[in-house]
Amino acid sequence: MDNVPEVHIPRKHVQRSEATARRWYTEPETFIAVAALIVSISAVAVGLYEASLQRHHDRAEVWPHLEIQVFTKQTGGEIDLQNTGIGPAIVKAATVTVDNKRVKTWKDVLRTLNGADPVPFGNFSAVQHGLRPGDRLSLIDLPLADMPRDFWHSIGRVGVSVCYASVFDQYWIVESKRLGEGVAWREVAACPTPPSNESF
Numbered sequence: 001m002d003n004v005p006e007v008h009i010p011r012k013h014v015q016r017s018e019a020t021a022r023r024w025y026t027e028p029e030t031f032i033a034v035a036a037l038i039v040s041i042s043a044v045a046v047g048l049y050e051a052s053l054q055r056h057h058d059r060a061e062v063w064p065h066l067e068i069q070v071f072t073k074q075t076g077g078e079i080d081l082q083n084t085g086i087g088p089a090i091v092k093a094a095t096v097t098v099d100n101k102r103v104k105t106w107k108d109v110l111r112t113l114n115g116a117d118p119v120p121f122g123n124f125s126a127v128q129h130g131l132r133p134g135d136r137l138s139l140i141d142l143p144l145a146d147m148p149r150d151f152w153h154s155i156g157r158v159g160v161s162v163c164y165a166s167v168f169d170q171y172w173i174v175e176s177k178r179l180g181e182g183v184a185w186r187e188v189a190a191c192p193t194p195p196s197n198e199s200f
Contacts, residue, residue: 060089064166066131067173068183070155076142077151079179081162083131089164091126092171092191094200104198106140111160113148121146126162127194139200142168155179163191 065085071078083089090092096103098112110118122141129138139160148154161175176183194200 015061020140037126051053056177062091062167064131064133064164064172065151065185066091066162066164066172067172067177068162068176070145070179077147077155078141079139079160080136081126082136083133086133087166088133089131089161089166091129091162091164092099092128094126095161095194095198096200098146099157100159104195105118106200109140110142110146113154113157114146120145125199152180156181163188165191 022077048061063085064083065086066089067082067084069082071080081091091120096106098109101111103109106121106123107118111165121143124138126137126139129137156178158179159175159177160179161172161173163173165171169186172185173188173191174183174185
């Protein structure tokens with residue numbers, strides 16, 4: 001029998017060839033794992049997006065909108081706070097000024113406008129009061145005896161600012177720097193804490 005020479009292939013060369021032929025990213029299991037990871041990430045992203053949309057929808061469904069209103073009537077005059085939004089409003093703070101100077105009470109307002117102590121009048125503290133949609137709160141109800149002369153000119157010296165919140169702890173300020181001459185709104189990060197010596 002003929003002697004056939006044996007061919008010896010270096011073992012190191014064989015191992016390198018097998019590693020080259022079977023790279024990890026060419027394995028079917030790798031494609032399956034990557035596809036599963038992409039699907040999982042996509043599902044999480046879609047879930048977060050839908051949750052964000054739901055939060056915006058929920059907030060829009062309970063959006064409060066307070067308005068400051070001034071009007072006269074046969075028995076005197078009135079300054080009201082009305083919720084014309086579609087959700088409840090919680091009043092957190094209120095400030096009142098006369099000639100751009102902050103005052104502590106409605107009595108101070110009338111004393112400054114009329115130059116004398118007012119007769120008894122009606123008023124209601126708005127701070128920490130909740131207003132449902134459509135609710136109206138009388139901040140001050142003036143009898144004829146307390147009506148300032150040239151009412152609209154005098155009431156224009158008064159400024160009112162009210163900070164309120166929604167049930168989702170969003171905050172806004174409604175402000176009329178000169179009553180009877182327009183109202184402005186702005187969203188804020190939080191409402192200030194009202195001083196203990198002020199009563200509005």
